Amino acid sequence: MTAMAHEPLTQEEVLLEGFLALDTPEGFRAELVEGEIVVTPPSDGDHEDCIGLIVSQVIRRSRTAMQFSGNKGLKLEKAEGCPKDHVIPDGTFAPEVLRLYRGAAPWMPCQGVVMVLEVTSTKPKADREVKRRCHARAGIPLHLLVDRESSEVTLLSDPAQVDYRKRSTLSFGKPLPLPEPFAFDLETADFL
DSSP: OOOOOOOOOOHHHHHHHHHHTOOOOTTOEEEEETTEEEEEOOOOHHHHHHHHHHHHHHHHHOSSOEEEESSOEEEOOOOTTSOOOEEOOSEEEEEGGGOTTTTOOSEEEOTTOOEEEEEOOSOHHIIIIIHHHHHHHTTOSEEEEEETTTTEEEEEEEEOSSSEEEEEEEETTSOEEEOTTTOEEEOOGGGO
């Protein structure tokens, strides 16, 4: 019997394999973000209430019919020296006509996603900075951040390789214009 030689795994491959083999406790979510494994506990009720308020507005008021997925795993472009990012935004929106989520794998590519939603939680730096860069690198057109600590909502657009080039930040209570394909003003008064 002849033994077959195998190429040694790279550090990126070992990290990715270890991440994909994780068995997190129920309700927790694990992400691989810029080469770091991040495990997040279940969200509190105010976090989920905020997401629900946004989803109901998008479904009712968007010019283009949208589908929403909460906690959908996305495979994104990688940062230098890291395996592909595997992130789970609080929400993703895609035009309903695409039926993007039907038959999708647990970790799907992000092509067709027009907006990701992040609401700050126990790790606000990841929500504010790291995941924003991941979404920009992947070319996701819009990134909506609800920052509960600063009572602000931020819409990032015009993604580039490193970050989003445009930013619009408003205090809770002021309507935030969402561009096409949404084309309506997101009411934020109930976020207070």
